[in-house]
Amino acid sequence: MPEAPDLRLDELKDLAEQDDLHPFLQRVRHVHPSDLADVLSALEESTRVRVISELPLDVASSALAEMEAAEHPEAMLLAVGPEYAAELVEEMPTDDAADLVAELSPGQREAVLAEISDRADVERLLKYPEDSAGGLMTANVVKVREDATVGEAIEAIRQQSDEDESQLYQVYAVDAQGQLRGIVPVARLIVTSPARLVRDVMEQPVVQVQPEQDQEEVARLMARYNVAAVPVVDANGRLLGRITFDDVIDVVEAETTEDLLKFGGMEALDAPYLKVAFGRMVRKRAGWLAALFLGEMLTATAMAFFEEEIAKAVILALFVPLIISSGGNSGSQASTLVIRAMALGEVTLRDWWRVIRREFATGVVLGLVLGAIGFLRITLWHAVTGIYGEHYLLVAFTVFGSLIGVVTFGTMTGSLLPFILRRLGFDPASASAPFVATLVDVTGLVIYFSVASVILRGTLL
């Protein structure tokens, strides 16, 4: 078992770099393809080509299939020449083969596809968008006629399964037109008499998807119904392939990363943090930061509008960061909650009015809480230091009132924004903390100075 994978992998890498590859080839038999993929991508180009050519075909093929897109397995494929590349691709499950071939240029793709026997299957998968069920599915399924016997189904597994049995969870029963009629868990075939008909032991699929469905929805269905594999059918119910849980786990992980990074106010990186080139990293981050900065410039305009008030009562400027950050914080809290509830399917577009009413009430209460703390801070601090002048009580009331307004407004904006983004067809996760804060800051200033001009008129202003 992989106790300390990093150490083991370093050792393997050293072995792969020896002139005599035998010790490496001995060890590699007991290494999982995911680990081997890491070793391969850590090697120098020339060593890698040599290692891939020396590895048993099925081992090299599984390692390439397990590689992440960011490690560019297609480049490694090309380095070994089109014939051997085709042999490697042919060994892979069709979904991995299609993912890999999709990264090649049209000419390279043709050179590889020309050599493989399941070309039609791979080409069919290439038609679907990468983030659809079709892009995730493999055509490698075991299917039997529903009027076959259990014994015949077992024979079908022997003949049709061209992959590792550990990924074979179920057999699909189809009718004469190839339409999916039912599912038989592999374990049930074992415990049933071989003479029984598949039709009599099969069950209805709990979930089935069409190739156009979004991969996130597939992931949600599989998680909800605890199924290790789902069949993919076309509009006429004909069986096209299947998607297994391991593809879905990768999707969930990638989507989560994308959401979280959007949420932190940046574009998703397409590779592990330490592997992204510096210039690329800066570009990915500068875009959003600059956009937020341009938005935030409106605060300077808003402040200029109140320049006269600030000149009269400098004390007002002291609380500007406190007031606007409270709006931003309460807004980002609200948007996080709503974004996550949407992602989990707890809240849908039609719930917007319920959510907004609820957030309005929450915002008022939270504003009262922060306002009260602010009021106490100013009055108590003044009692000790006297720095807020003779009208400190009015200043305290200004801060109190502004906080109620700003926090309520922040909370409402934060909760409404994900709904608006989704309604317009954008990803609600773009309602990031920095984005909400930027939206709220300008209004926060306006609220603050407006409350101040009412309360302080005739005294400080």
Added chain:
Amino acid sequence: MPEAPDLRLDELKDLAEQDDLHPFLQRVRHVHPSDLADVLSALEESTRVRVISELPLDVASSALAEMEAAEHPEAMLLAVGPEYAAELVEEMPTDDAADLVAELSPGQREAVLAEISDRADVERLLKYPEDSAGGLMTANVVKVREDATVGEAIEAIRQQSDEDESQLYQVYAVDAQGQLRGIVPVARLIVTSPARLVRDVMEQPVVQVQPEQDQEEVARLMARYNVAAVPVVDANGRLLGRITFDDVIDVVEAETTEDLLKFGGMEALDAPYLKVAFGRMVRKRAGWLAALFLGEMLTATAMAFFEEEIAKAVILALFVPLIISSGGNSGSQASTLVIRAMALGEVTLRDWWRVIRREFATGVVLGLVLGAIGFLRITLWHAVTGIYGEHYLLVAFTVFGSLIGVVTFGTMTGSLLPFILRRLGFDPASASAPFVATLVDVTGLVIYFSVASVILRGTLL
């Protein structure tokens, strides 16, 4: 297949509320336990007790097992009385049974456990923390001796498997001491001659875990090695149970939610958004907001320190929100990146120095970019409106220089904070956007006014 689950569920709920339950009981046979769980939790207490008592035992039991903790299945269990409750619990896989029983008071727990036959199994699971591998595992495994034949292994599946075959992916081979020796995928049993020995067809487990291991680590291993189930063994290698991918998907989802909400600056809710009571929701949110507010109060103190400068040059106050928000935004970007890279295992504690050097360089470049935009904004705006006075160029340089300092400082703080939190044993995801922004705001003000006092000395100040 569940095309529009919401509509279907509403309809089922209506049926469950009829006096004549027959139509409901007819329909319910074709409903997935996860869907039935939703229907049950939407019912009134009294209707629910009646429905649970009328449902076939195995159907009611699976629905309760599928229910989320926040829906309080243990309360539903108690409502039907201890004898029937025990029957329901006995039908469940031991991991679900243990999760449910764990929620009962000691007295209630004893009443239920006294009635069930696999009490020992359930009690063993109750010993492990909920977030450990032991808390996720079920003791329901099919095991055979490694010196048994494939035919005997198939017989063992018939006899030992007391659950749905669709969740049975592999059979475990053990030696005389119960130590795990290998794994046989169920599909391999089918395609192998019954006379062969299990020892000769089994494979080494790619992953095995111990009950004390953290559930997040289990999830990461299963995702990496694409296994639908992992065996759990004790320190001596004895097989204790197994964890299946569906338990792990739930873990990943819950952990992601927790991370995201922390990240938005609040505690995780323990129930779906719309189901959390208003008072509870406010309390969950007020705590963090108030803490951030107290931290942010330091900005008022810092501003008071520079009150004289502001009085002399009110123009300085105009750019305060712009400057400090840039620090906060760049900081939250950096912390998001590092938190996510840590969660994915791309970055570990020992990488801190590499990350910090990288972030320092990134911060300087991002600061230059924002500074340049800020400089242009002020000079161009002044050319049009003339509002920034005769020293506008010095003001522009002040903003330029401050932005470089503030953005670099924000980026460094944001990237360092997750490392510090993890080193101190806290969750790095607590380095939320609002938390980072609060930390950065005070320093941002100090940087800004310090740069201003150097550049503007003798002119505006």
